[in-house]
Structure formats: C-alpha cells, structure tokens
Amino acid sequence: MCVTGASVPLAKLSVRMATSMQLDDVATRRADLHEDYERAAQGLPPRAVVRREDLPAAAAATLGAIRDTLARLWQKVRWERRHFETLWRLAIDAVPLPGNSHMPLARREPCGCGQHGHGGAAVETHAAAAPTPRQHHFWDCAVAKAVVAQINAHNPGPAPISQAQLWLVQAPPGFQQCVWDVVVMAALAATEHGRVRLRGMTRAAAALGIQTAAAAAPEAAVAGAAEAEPDLDEIPPTQLTPPQPGVNPVELACARAVADFWSRLMQFAQLGVPQKGWDGVDATHPILAVVNGEMLCAMPQAMELEA
Numbered sequence: 001m002c003v004t005g006a007s008v009p010l011a012k013l014s015v016r017m018a019t020s021m022q023l024d025d026v027a028t029r030r031a032d033l034h035e036d037y038e039r040a041a042q043g044l045p046p047r048a049v050v051r052r053e054d055l056p057a058a059a060a061a062t063l064g065a066i067r068d069t070l071a072r073l074w075q076k077v078r079w080e081r082r083h084f085e086t087l088w089r090l091a092i093d094a095v096p097l098p099g100n101s102h103m104p105l106a107r108r109e110p111c112g113c114g115q116h117g118h119g120g121a122a123v124e125t126h127a128a129a130a131p132t133p134r135q136h137h138f139w140d141c142a143v144a145k146a147v148v149a150q151i152n153a154h155n156p157g158p159a160p161i162s163q164a165q166l167w168l169v170q171a172p173p174g175f176q177q178c179v180w181d182v183v184v185m186a187a188l189a190a191t192e193h194g195r196v197r198l199r200g201m202t203r204a205a206a207a208l209g210i211q212t213a214a215a216a217a218p219e220a221a222v223a224g225a226a227e228a229e230p231d232l233d234e235i236p237p238t239q240l241t242p243p244q245p246g247v248n249p250v251e252l253a254c255a256r257a258v259a260d261f262w263s264r265l266m267q268f269a270q271l272g273v274p275q276k277g278w279d280g281v282d283a284t285h286p287i288l289a290v291v292n293g294e295m296l297c298a299m300p301q302a303m304e305l306e307a
Contacts (some may be wrong), residue, residue, distance in 0.1 A: 033092040040126060040135060041167035053153035066091055069169050074278060077181050086188040090138060090167070095192065097133035098199075112202035113142045113250050139163050143194035146254035147187050147261050154286040178277045179288045186264035187267045192258025201249040257301060262300045269297040288307060 032047070044059055052060055070091065087299060089095045099110045099117055110117030116136040130142055138144050152160045152292065156174035165172050167189065171180035267290060273281075273295050283291045287298050 011159075011170070030092060031067070035063050037091045038063050038066055038095065038168060040132070041164045042219070043163075052212070066168060073169070073185070075182055076178075077185075078271070078274060079182070083185050083189055083264060083268075086192045087169075087185055090188060093134055095134070095137075097099070099133040109199075109202075111136060111141060112198040112253070115141065133281065137195050138167070138188065138191055141191075141195070143198060143253050143257050144191045147191050147194070147257050148257055149303070150261060150301055151183060151287070152188060154298055156286055174286060176278075176280050176285060179281060179285060182265065182268050183287055186261050188258045189264060190261035193260040193268055194253045197256050198249060198253035201253065249295050258300060258303060266297045269295040271295075 024160065035047060035052070038044075042062065043057070044050075044055065052063065055063075070088065073087075077084075086095065093100070098111070108117075116133070139148075148161065148166070151166075155161060155172065157172050163174050164170060165180075166184055169181060169184045171177040175183070265288065273290050275292065278290060281288065281290045283289050289296050289298070
C-alpha cells in the first residue's frame with residue numbers, strides 16, 4: 001500500500017491511515033469548494049481567475065474560515081438539523097439550482113422571477129458576466145431580497161446587511177453572534193423554501209400551457225416529453241400548484257419565504273434560552289430577545305410588494 005508517496009506494508013496499515021487515504025481527496029475538494037463560496041460571498045475573483053497567493057493579503061486572510069464556522073454551528077446550535085441543510089449545501093454549491101453547469105441533470109430553466117436564465121443565445125454570449133445560479137437565487141432574486149428585507153427591518157446597524165455577513169455567518173453590528181447563527185440558517189432555509197415554491201408555480205403554469213399545446217399537436221408533445229431530462233430538484237406534486245388568477249407568483253413566493261423565515265425563528269424561540277452562549281442577549285436585542293428568562297421572537301414587518 002502507498003500512503004502519501006511512501007509504501008506501507010499491509011500488515012502495518014492502520015484504520016486511521018486507510019481512512020486518510022480515502023478521504024484526503026474529498027477534504028481537498030471540499031476546501032476548494034469552501035474557498036469558492038467565500039470568494040463569491042465577498043465579491044472576490046474566482047480561483048480560476050486569480051490565485052489565492054495573488055490576492056491582497058487582507059482578502060486572502062479571510063479565506064478558510066467557513067470550515068470552522070460550520071463546525072461551530074454544528075456543535076453549538078441545538079436545533080433540528082433540517083435547518084442546517086441549506087447552508088451546508090450552499091457552501092459547497094450542492095443546492096440543485098437550475099443552470100448549475102456542474103450538475104448535468106439539473107434542468108435548464110429560467111428563474112420564475114424573470115431576472116435570471118432568460119434571453120437565449122444573447123445571454124449565453126455574455127454568460128461569463130452573468131451571476132451564477134447560487135448568486136442569483138440566494139442574494140439577487142426577489143425571493144432572497146424579501147427575506148433579507150425582513151432582517152434589515154430589524155437591523156439596528158447603520159447599513160443594510162451584506163452578502164458576506166449572511167453567507168459567511170458574520171454577525172453585523174448590533175447582533176450577538178449566537179442570535180445571528182440562527183437568523184442566517186433560518187434565512188437561507190426560507191429562501192430555498194420560497195425558491196422551490198416559485199419553481200413549483202412556474203412549472204404548473206407551464207404544464208397548463210403544455211397540455212393546451214398537446215391537444216393541438218399531440219405528436220410534438222410526445223416528442224418533447226421523451227426528450228425531457230430527469231431533475232435533481234424534483235418538486236412534489238402537492239407543490240405544483242399554479243397561483244390563482246390575478247395573483248403574482250413572485251409576490252406569493254416572497255410571502256411564503258418570509259412566513260417560513262419567521263416560522264423557523266418562532267420555533268427556535270419556543271425551545272427556550274440555550275444554557276450556554278446567550279448571556280449577552282437582553283430584552284433589547286433585535287429579532288430574538290431574552291426577557292425575564294424567556295426567549296421572545298420579533299414580529300414580521302409588512303412586505304413592500306410591487307404594484
């Protein structure tokens with residue numbers, strides 16, 4: 001056997017050495033994906049464009065922290081693990097977003113908000129300058145903005161929260177880190193909830209159009225169905241419901257994401273004040289506060305929807 005370039009007799013091969021042989025490549029790949037995530041969160045050039053050693057020293061020093069952040073969240077935050085999933089997947093670009101080139105089975109379809117994935121060949125010409133699916137769905141999209149707006153409505157700081165503060169779980173001024181940990185995971189999970197809901201409504205509306213076309217040209221409809229690719233982000237049939245006439249699907253998806261965000265926070269508040277790490281949270285803290293030994297959750301803010 002060969003470990004790190006040196007031959008090791010099979011009789012001397014330990015479980016630890018064998019495990020290292022199997023997982024070293026995985027750990028290296030995960031570290032690269034984490035760096036891609038940190039660069040995207042801070043607006044730094046991707047690794048393919050600028051090497052880490054060529055970045056300014058201050059920027060390079062910020063890379064690599066997300067691994068410890070994720071480990072801290074896993075160890076310190078006592079919450080159902082389903083609330084962690086979106087952040088964990090987002091950090092390695094493993095959310096099955098439409099248009100992700102490294103997920104060949106993901107559908108090539110535009111976002112239902114109308115601001116990403118539209119335009120055909122004209123857009124493909126400028127694909128290098130276009131935001132990535134991760135950037136759009138978890139920061140630029142109207143659904144993501146609706147959730148962020150709820151946080152900013154309670155933000156005591158002088159400026160709106162930044163993408164880096166959200167994606168990298170960096171508490172902004174006025175927030176205790178323990179509270180911000182929960183807010184970030186709730187926000188990202190709620191954004192994913194709203195995204196899936198919007199896709200469900202968009203697909204349902206498209207399905208109605210396909211059914212109409214099939215009635216007029218059944219042979220073409222059968223051919224199109226045969227060419228359809230499987231989808232990693234398959235939506236349950238119960239969510240494939242078109243909005244009622246006169247209802248804007250984007251506004252409805254935003255409302256559902258906001259409701260999901262506050263629902264998660266209220267559920268966390270009902271668990272009570274954690275025994276460790278929450279001493280600095282008082283009755284004046286934004287979003288989650290501790291009053292007379294009980295945790296209270298703030299109330300949602302009215303949404304500003306487009307006319």
